[in-house]
Amino acid sequence: MDRLYLMTVFVAVAEEGGFAAGARKLELSPPAVTRAIAALEERLGLRLLERTTRHVRVTQAGQRYLDDARRIIAAVDEADEAAAGINAAPRGHLAVTAPMLFGRMYVMPGIVDYLQRYPGTEVSAVFVDRVTNLLEEGLDVAVRIGELPDSSLRALQVGQVRRIIVASPAYLKASGTPRHPAEIGRHTVIAATGASTQPEWRFIEEMKLQSYKVQPRLTVTSNDAAIEAARCGLGLARLLSYQAAPWIASGDLLPVLQEFELPPVPVNIVHRDGRHGSARVRTFIDLLAERLRGDPGLA
Known part of the structure; x- marks a missing residue:
């Protein structure tokens, strides 16, 4: 055979x-x-x-x-x-993965655009808040936020994001705006994590990394829930800048302690194709990269 x-x-x-x-x-x-x-x-x-x-x-x-x-x-x-032919129209199945909220906000519109442009394609979208193994899980393209480990995957940087602290205007008016990370202990904290009841928030002070343990009044397992609690005026939430970008633009949330933010981290599109790449992968990456690089939330 x-x-x-x-x-x-x-x-x-x-x-x-x-x-x-x-x-x-x-x-x-x-x-x-x-x-x-x-x-x-x-x-x-x-x-x-x-x-x-x-x-x-x-x-x-x-x-x-x-x-x-x-x-x-x-x-x-x-x-x-x-x-x-290198210009052949893409056809077949494409499997894409991204962090859950990023996938919904930024990747899904690109997938819809891609499917509308190329009728011969199908897409499976896997939006999960964990690092996937593209080879083992049969995935073609991933969006990764953060520094990439050395690997055989090919990467294309399309933006960057920051960790920011946000709160609603109503909360800041009632409780005051923190001017230094040490003041966080006097504020109500919303933690978007299930890993620890006492998470650490890190900042840069005088060119050095400083950590502050916080005692959340509310701990949630999704960033969507943390955003909603902050918008409702409960307290301070720590998020990635893209997660809060629509609400900052609308005025529902305001960033604080910006001068103490950690350095930004990259946003990359990674894939496992070879030198040429299949038409369906190549065209999807080109389309998504153009969309993400033009988004002010990832600048």
């Missing part, structure tokens, strides 16, 4: 978690998938999958082969698209 075909079958079975599911994805019969996996394991002389009555699990050797097979299949797809 053709080796690329065997790799494709193996990747489908591994990603779908079963022979029957892999067969459905590839529109093959279950016996054909079983024969392909058996032929691949015989060719390699090792066990790629462990079967039980209910589950299929990739072996340690199989995981290494799975990573390589994904890269090879992606490279072949790239070569096919390059041969068809």
